[in-house]
Structures are given as C-alpha cells and as structure tokens.
Amino acid sequence: RRKWRRVLALLEELEEGCDTPVGRLRQVVDAMAVEMHAGLASEGGSKLKMLLSFVDRLPNGSEKGTYYALDLGGTNFRVLRVQLGGQRSSILEKDVERQPIPQHLMTSTSENLFDFIASDLKEFVERERDSSETSLPRRRELGFTFSFPVKQTSVSSGILIKWTKGFHIEDVVGREVSECLEQAMARKGLNMRVAILVNDTVGTLALGHYLDADTVAAVIIGTGTNACYWERTDAIIKCQGLLTSSGGMVINMEWGNFWSSHLPRTMYDIELDAKSPNPNDQGFEKMIAGMYLGEIVRRVLQRMSQEADIFGTDPSKTPMIAAMHEDDSPELAEVARIFREVLEIPDVPLKVRKLVVKVCDVVTRRAGRLAAAGIVGILKKIGRDGSGGITGGRSRSDARMRRTVVAIEGGLYTSYTMFREYLHEALIEILGEDIAQHVILKVTEDGSGTGAALLAATYSSNS
Ligand code: ADP
Structure with missing residues (x-):
C-alpha cells in the first residue's frame, strides 16, 4: 500500500515535470525563433546550426524528363527513378529499389562503399533500358540524399563532417561526398552526374512544394527529428552578399539540437542524456523522437x-x-x-496496466506538444504565425493570414x-483557431528520395 502510494507520487512528479501549458509552449516558440535568428547571424551562434543548403529554387511542376535519386542515410539505401511529365504536378512513374548496406561496408573504405552503391545503381539503370528509355543517350542526372552532417559547398557538393548511425569510414571524413560517388560511378562506367546533394528534410520540402506551392x-x-524551411537570403546574415535569383534559400535547421531552458526537463531526460553516446547534444530530439x-x-x-516492484523487467520500444x-x-x-507475450511478464494487475498507459500518455503528450511549438517557432520566424509580422499596420481583424x-x-x-493528435491540438492552442485553420500539415511520402529526384530535375543541366 505504502509502496503504491510512492509510485503514484512518482507519476505525479512526472506529470508536473512534463507539463506543457500553452504559456510554456509559447516560450518555446519564442526561443525557437530567437535561436533561428542567432544561428543565421553567425557560424556557431546557436545550438541550431541553420545550415545553408544552396537550394534556391524548388520544383514547381514544370519539370520534365527522367531523373534518378540515391538515398543514403541509414541501414538501407534506395535508388529510384522518377519520370516527370511537366506542366501539371504529376509524377508519371516511379521505380524504387531498396537494399541493405552490408555491415562490413559501413566500416570499410570509401572506395568499397561507393563502388558497391555505384554498381547497384548501374544495374538499376540498365534494367530500365529494355523498357521505356531506349533512345536516351544523354548523361543522366542524379539527386543524392546523404543524411549525415555535411558542410555544403554548393547545391551539388559538400564535405562530410562526421559519420553517424554506425558508419565509420575514416577516409571519407573531410572529403567531398558527391565526388566520391561520381568517381565510383566513373569506375563502374556509369554516365551520371550528381545534380544536387541534399539531406532528407530538404527532399521532403522539395516534394511538398512540387505538390503544393504554398x-x-x-x-x-x-x-530522429529535423526540419528545414524556406528563408529570405537577406535574413541569412552569416553569409553576407549571398545572392540568389529567387531571393531565398532552403535552410536545414538541424532542429534536433535545439535547446532552451523553457523545455520541460525531468530527471529521466537528464539520465537518458548522460547515458547517451552524445551527451548535451540533440536535446530537443531526445524529448520528441521515436x-x-x-x-x-x-x-x-x-x-x-525499483520503488514498488510492480513488474520485473521493462517495456521499451x-x-x-x-x-x-x-x-x-x-x-x-x-x-x-x-506484457505477457512480448515482455514475458504474466498477470500484470489492471491498476499497473493503467499506470503504464498513463506514463506513455504523459511522455507522448509532451513530445507532440513540443514538436508543435517547434513548428510554430518556424512560422513565427517567417511571419506566418499570424502575430502581425506580415500584415504591417493593419489591425488584427483584417489581417489576412496566408x-x-x-x-x-x-x-x-x-x-x-x-x-x-497531441501535436495538432497544441498547434491550435498556440495559434488559436482562426490562425491555425490556415496552417496545413500535409503528409508527404518518401520525400527524401522523390524530392531529391525532383530537385535533380530543377537543377538539371539539361533544363
Ligand atoms: P526513420 O525515421 O528511421 O527513417 P520512419 O520515419 O519510418 O523511419 O520512423 C520510424 C520510427 O517511427 C521508429 O523508430 C519508431 O520510433 C516510430 N514508429 C513507427 N511506427 C510507430 C508506431 N506505430 N507507434 C509509435 N512509433 C512508431
């Protein structure tokens, strides 16, 4: 009895620690917008890296032709081919092939890894020959999605800062990754150019924009979690004199690394961080991501x-x-x-089952609500949160929210x-119904791959 009371006290403490009333969410929104500013003002000015993508045009539906993408960012890599019809926003055809990366290649040499990928890509390209595309002698164009920390040097090139996610290939660190891939493609006799090099969020934005120009x-x-957005070049202060014909550029925020004292942090977060391979990094991600x-x-x-021995082992995934x-x-x-089948703990009493559900709820609710605050932070930065930034002197009532x-x-x-649902609910709470109805969260599918192929079309040397 006394032990159970102790458990309930821990639950209450957790609920308090994870509490995200709308006032606190607004502080997180403000902090996000402020950090975005700081990250754009100077290199290292914020925990938000605010990386330049050099993508200054987004696909708009006029793209035409056949383009490829290679998506490398985890245990699998994918190659795909997208056929675009131009004029209307329609993808005529899409082929995807997914391959696991053999474990030994993840810690091998640059040549071994990229040769393996280039071979697979070549096979993929050749398989299509006997179908639709026999009469296309021109050089093929590839969008390369490489979801590791890269210092971008142009829209199609960048230098690997470090490997993550189990990859350790020393001779690629500090090298230009598109060049590594192009050299491997040349070795394999594949005539293909890397038209763009992006990370997965930028691909998602490209696909989103292709489907809906707003x-x-x-x-x-x-x-994990990350975000990118379209920024005006004159707001990218750390890159003086940056000129693009569109007047804007996609910024890869690396928002997983966002931090603010307003984030509701518990002892569990502190322990998790301390035991992680990257303590003090990715603080926002550690409260939100799967x-x-x-x-x-x-x-x-x-x-x-430990307090009350409510069950022997612990659920975790x-x-x-x-x-x-x-x-x-x-x-x-x-x-x-x-509990019975997966965790092999039989006979967990109903009150403990209720407790478990409650703990899941508290942790997930906080995550959804913080993600919503992050999104509103971006909207605030670009004047799309309805707070009046874009409406000048007009009164709030005739402020037309785009x-x-x-x-x-x-x-x-x-x-x-x-x-x-928690994310959506918080979005409405923070913005208010009137503004929130103009903000649409739209699920795209496979933006990291398809978006890269679309960007290859946008940046194609043939167009
Ligand atoms: P990734 O982010 O690894 O590229 P996904 O976007 O498919 O791949 O996300 C997979 C992650 O999403 C999983 O690691 C897991 O944390 C989370 N996830 C997937 N399905 C569910 C689910 N039904 N409920 C909760 N979380 C899920």
Whole structure:
C-alpha cells in the first residue's frame, strides 16, 4: 500500500515535470525563433546550426524528363527513378529499389562503399533500358540524399563532417561526398552526374512544394527529428552578399539540437542524456523522437519498479508504447497481452496496466506538444504565425493570414495517432483557431528520395 502510494507520487512528479501549458509552449516558440535568428547571424551562434543548403529554387511542376535519386542515410539505401511529365504536378512513374548496406561496408573504405552503391545503381539503370528509355543517350542526372552532417559547398557538393548511425569510414571524413560517388560511378562506367546533394528534410520540402506551392517548411519526426524551411537570403546574415535569383534559400535547421531552458526537463531526460553516446547534444530530439520516447518510458517504469516492484523487467520500444497507449479496451487487454507475450511478464494487475498507459500518455503528450511549438517557432520566424509580422499596420481583424503548408513525414507522426493528435491540438492552442485553420500539415511520402529526384530535375543541366 505504502509502496503504491510512492509510485503514484512518482507519476505525479512526472506529470508536473512534463507539463506543457500553452504559456510554456509559447516560450518555446519564442526561443525557437530567437535561436533561428542567432544561428543565421553567425557560424556557431546557436545550438541550431541553420545550415545553408544552396537550394534556391524548388520544383514547381514544370519539370520534365527522367531523373534518378540515391538515398543514403541509414541501414538501407534506395535508388529510384522518377519520370516527370511537366506542366501539371504529376509524377508519371516511379521505380524504387531498396537494399541493405552490408555491415562490413559501413566500416570499410570509401572506395568499397561507393563502388558497391555505384554498381547497384548501374544495374538499376540498365534494367530500365529494355523498357521505356531506349533512345536516351544523354548523361543522366542524379539527386543524392546523404543524411549525415555535411558542410555544403554548393547545391551539388559538400564535405562530410562526421559519420553517424554506425558508419565509420575514416577516409571519407573531410572529403567531398558527391565526388566520391561520381568517381565510383566513373569506375563502374556509369554516365551520371550528381545534380544536387541534399539531406532528407530538404527532399521532403522539395516534394511538398512540387505538390503544393504554398509549402514553406518540412518536418521529419521518425526515429530522429529535423526540419528545414524556406528563408529570405537577406535574413541569412552569416553569409553576407549571398545572392540568389529567387531571393531565398532552403535552410536545414538541424532542429534536433535545439535547446532552451523553457523545455520541460525531468530527471529521466537528464539520465537518458548522460547515458547517451552524445551527451548535451540533440536535446530537443531526445524529448520528441521515436528513438527516445520508449527509452524515457522505460526509465520511468524502471524507477517505479525499483520503488514498488510492480513488474520485473521493462517495456521499451516506441511502437510498443504506442500499442499500449492506444489500447482503449476497458480491461486494457492489449497492454496485458504485450506484457505477457512480448515482455514475458504474466498477470500484470489492471491498476499497473493503467499506470503504464498513463506514463506513455504523459511522455507522448509532451513530445507532440513540443514538436508543435517547434513548428510554430518556424512560422513565427517567417511571419506566418499570424502575430502581425506580415500584415504591417493593419489591425488584427483584417489581417489576412496566408495559406501555409508544412510537409511532414516520419513514422512517429504517421503511425502514432495519439502523438499526432497531441501535436495538432497544441498547434491550435498556440495559434488559436482562426490562425491555425490556415496552417496545413500535409503528409508527404518518401520525400527524401522523390524530392531529391525532383530537385535533380530543377537543377538539371539539361533544363
Ligand atoms: P526513420 O525515421 O528511421 O527513417 P520512419 O520515419 O519510418 O523511419 O520512423 C520510424 C520510427 O517511427 C521508429 O523508430 C519508431 O520510433 C516510430 N514508429 C513507427 N511506427 C510507430 C508506431 N506505430 N507507434 C509509435 N512509433 C512508431
């Protein structure tokens, strides 16, 4: 009895620690906008890197022809071919092939890795020959999505700063990655040019903009989280004299690294950070992304278990917490089943099952609401939050809010209903109904690949 009371006290403490009333969310919004400014003002001016993408034009639907993309950013890589019809925003045809990267290549040499990828790409290209594209002798154009930290030097080139996600190939660090790929393609006798080099969020923005010209930002919330948006060049102060014909450029925020004292932080977050391979980094991501939510829940339940031995081991994976969280049966049968079958802990009492669901709820609610605050932070920075930045002296009542679309992708958002609902709810709370109705979060599919092929078309030397 006394132990259970201790557990409830821990729950209450968690709820308080994770509390995100709208006032606090607004502070996060402001902090995001301020940090964006700081990151654009000077190199290293903020934890937000605000990286220049050099993408100063986005696909608009007029693109025509056949383009390729190579998407490298995790345990798989994908090659794809997109056929564009021009005029109307339609992708005529798309072929995708997905391949795991052999483990040994992830720690091998630059030549081994890129030769492997180039061979696969060549096979993919050759397979299409016997179908539609026999009479195209010209050099093919490729969009390269490379989702690792890169210092971009032009729209089609950049230098690898460091590997992440299990890759360790020393001789690529500090080198120009498009060149590594182009050399490998040349070795394999594949006549192809890297037209653009981007990260996955920029691809998502490109696809979003292709489908809907009001798209101004892209957000990914999956295993990790990041965002990019369209910025006016005169606001990119750290790059004086930057001129683009469009007057703008896509900025890759690397927002997972955002930090503010207004973020509601608990002892579980502090422990998780301390035990992570990158302490003090990716603070925002560690409160939001799928890679961490299950781990936060696990730490809470472990703590509770230490206090009262409510169950022997701990549940941990994010899809698992989603399944338990979404169990709306009165007896919480799904929660019981997961404990029994997945975690091999039989006979968890109903009150403990309720507790587990509550913990999932608290952690996921905070995540969804903070993600919403991040998105509004971007809108604020570009004057699309309805706060009057773009309406000049006019009164708020006739302030005409422009339709604003944010492209969004990632398994946490698309597959975890409660997360998505909390995010939407907070967006409306922060902006108010009137403004929020002009802000549309639009799920795109496979922007990292398709968007890169579209950008290859936009930046094609043939067009
Ligand atoms: P990635 O971000 O790895 O490229 P995804 O965008 O598909 O890939 O996101 C996968 C992540 O989304 C998983 O790591 C997991 O954390 C989360 N996720 C996927 N499905 C669910 C689900 N049903 N409920 C909760 N989280 C999920």
